Amino acid sequence: MLYYKTFIKDPSLDWVVFIHGAGGSSSIWFKQVRAYQEAFNVMLVDLRGHGKSKEMSTMKAYYKEKYTFKTVSRDVLEVLRNNKIDSAHFVGVSLGTIIIRTIAELKPEVVQSAVMCGAITRMDVRSRILVWLGHTFKKIVPFIWLYKLFAWVIMPKKNHQESRSMFISDAKNLAKKEFLKWFRLTYDVNPLLRYFKxxxxxxxxxxxxxxxxxxxxxxxKKMIADFERSSLHVIEGCGHVCNIEEPDLFNEISIKFLKNNATHLQQETA
Known part of the structure; x- marks a missing residue:
């Protein structure tokens, strides 16, 4: 099972489950945990091969298994089942937002609401070129070079440095074989994103x-123009990882949204 950590304020409260992106770990949410604990029970999850779930990649079953967004998402669902959590609010960043979307497809009743930070909803020409470069050179150059290139292209400005450094630091803990297995998921991204769109x-x-x-x-912006249950908040002067660059504002915006959709708060006002 995945490594996870829980912060339980009251068993009657709703759960919020945090999903990090590829190459990262649950440590990316360190600026959120205290604020979220005031109104919710919190669960941090390290995806397979990441953070403290790294030992999973040494298990024979996982080593041989081809990774898909469904298998990665089912890992998270297994953690919820074992903790007897029937439904939760999800907060994800970057590629973690695709995992949340996949969980919602597999088990829609599990997802009460979702906050998508730095959401990936389409691969444009630049991102497709990056992926092509990655697949072309992944067996030739050290994977951390590729990851640094991706991080710099996605988060190029000076004020993005903390986010960029944190992603690169976490990625250094990945084994090369684990990076390659996750990188192969990029083959599945475009068809999946077209469906989600x-x-x-x-x-x-x-x-x-x-x-x-x-x-x-x-x-x-283009996608949610046609959606009814989705909204967008843009934080000015911020890059891809808002929860790191503007944590106080991100916490305020996202917690307000989650409280508006929290079962325990709705019951109190009924």
Missing amino acids: EKEMQNPTLYVMGSEDHMFLPPV
């Missing part, structure tokens, strides 16, 4: 994007 999640969804998220903000 045409189908909105059943539950309320808030997209929190930085105004400087030059690769991923434009397609999010």
Whole structure:
């Protein structure tokens, strides 16, 4: 099972489950945990091969298994089942937002609402070129070089440095074989994103994007124009990882949204 950590304030409260992106770990949410604990039970998850779930990649079954967004998402669902959590609010960043969308497809009743930070909803020409470069050179150059290139292209500005450094630092802990297995998921991204673009999640969804998220903000704006249960909040002067660059504002925006959709708060006002 995945490594996870829980912060339980009261068993009667709703759960919030945090999903990090590829190459990262649950440590990316360190600026959120305390604020979220005031109103919710919190669960941090390290995806397979990442953070403290790294030992999973040494298990024979996982070593041989081809990774797909469904298998990675089922890992998270297994953690919820074992903790007897029937439903939760999800907060994800970057590729973690695709995992949340996949969970909502596999088990829509599990997702009460979702906050998508730096959401990936389409691969534009630049991102497709990056992926092509990655597949072309992944067996020739050290994978951390590729990851640094991706991080710099996605988060190029000086004020993105903390986010960029954190992603690179976490990625250094990945084994090369694990990086390659995750990188192969990029083959599945475009077909999946085309499907998600045409189908909105059943539950309320808030997209929190930085105004400087030059690769991923434009397609999010275009996509939610046709959606009814989704909304977008753009944080000015912020890049791809808003929860790191503007944590106080991100916390305020996202917690307000989650409280508006929290079962325990709705019951109190009924």
